[in-house]
Amino acid sequence: MLDADFFRRWMTATAASVDREAERLTALDSPIGDADHGTNMQRGFTAVRAALEKEAPDTPGAVLVLAGRRLISTVGGASGPLYGTLLRRTGKALGDAAEVSEEQLAEALRAGVDGVMTLGGAAPGDKTMVDALVPAVDALGDGLAAARAAAEEGAVATTPLLARKGRASYLGERSIGHQDPGATSSALLIAALAEAAAV
Ligand code: ADP
Ligand code: MG
Ligand code: MG
Numbered sequence: 001m002l003d004a005d006f007f008r009r010w011m012t013a014t015a016a017s018v019d020r021e022a023e024r025l026t027a028l029d030s031p032i033g034d035a036d037h038g039t040n041m042q043r044g045f046t047a048v049r050a051a052l053e054k055e056a057p058d059t060p061g062a063v064l065v066l067a068g069r070r071l072i073s074t075v076g077g078a079s080g081p082l083y084g085t086l087l088r089r090t091g092k093a094l095g096d097a098a099e100v101s102e103e104q105l106a107e108a109l110r111a112g113v114d115g116v117m118t119l120g121g122a123a124p125g126d127k128t129m130v131d132a133l134v135p136a137v138d139a140l141g142d143g144l145a146a147a148r149a150a151a152e153e154g155a156v157a158t159t160p161l162l163a164r165k166g167r168a169s170y171l172g173e174r175s176i177g178h179q180d181p182g183a184t185s186s187a188l189l190i191a192a193l194a195e196a197a198a199v
Pocket of ligand 2: 029033034035036037077
């Protein structure tokens with residue numbers, strides 16, 4: 001079973017990974033965006049880490065709802081409300097249980113990803129974070145390592161796609177040939193889930 005500590009480790013592992021990869025995320029956002037994705041994610045997850053230390057929420061749902069709220073209030077870019085919705089919705093779906101199963105997490109994350117698609121209007125294949133998140137959720141039934149691999153593959157597979165949502169879509173055909181920054185950070189988020197389980 002997964003407790004609040006597990007979800008805190010997930011968020012702190014994401015913050016650490018975003019710190020390590022911030023330059024790469026911003027570099028990916030340079031040819032098909034406005035070169036701020038690494039900075040946006042770093043600002044957001046630094047705030048998440050601080051809020052979790054200060055408030056110490058004691059259920060899985062409360063950890064994710066707090067994290068989502070902090071992302072929405074600290075990240076100005078498109079990714080803030082989208083990641084914020086992902087975590088808030090996932091947290092709400094987990095309810096107030098002290099521990100949840102991997103199956104419950106998979107179901108809740110599905111609700112979170114649905115929330116992202118409703119808010120942003122993106123479907124799989126539109127070259128967004130959805131292209132890493134949907135395969136990850138689909139693979140979660142086979143375990144966290146499978147979800148991690150699926151998210152990474154999904155992120156890499158955005159390279160040949162034409163962007164249909166977000167800033168990259170303004171470039172039309174010129175968006176082809178570049179990996180989507182948001183799909184890349186989503187793969188980091190899912191990798192951190194596997195890292196949180198590996199302690
Ligand atoms: P901004 O584009 O406002 O500068 P970021 O650079 O932080 O925000 O985030 C860009 C990422 O957000 C994109 O790479 C993409 O994955 C994701 N994104 C943008 N718009 C959408 C959308 N409508 N639906 C899903 N994801 C989106
Ligand atoms: Mg950007
Ligand atoms: Mg921006």
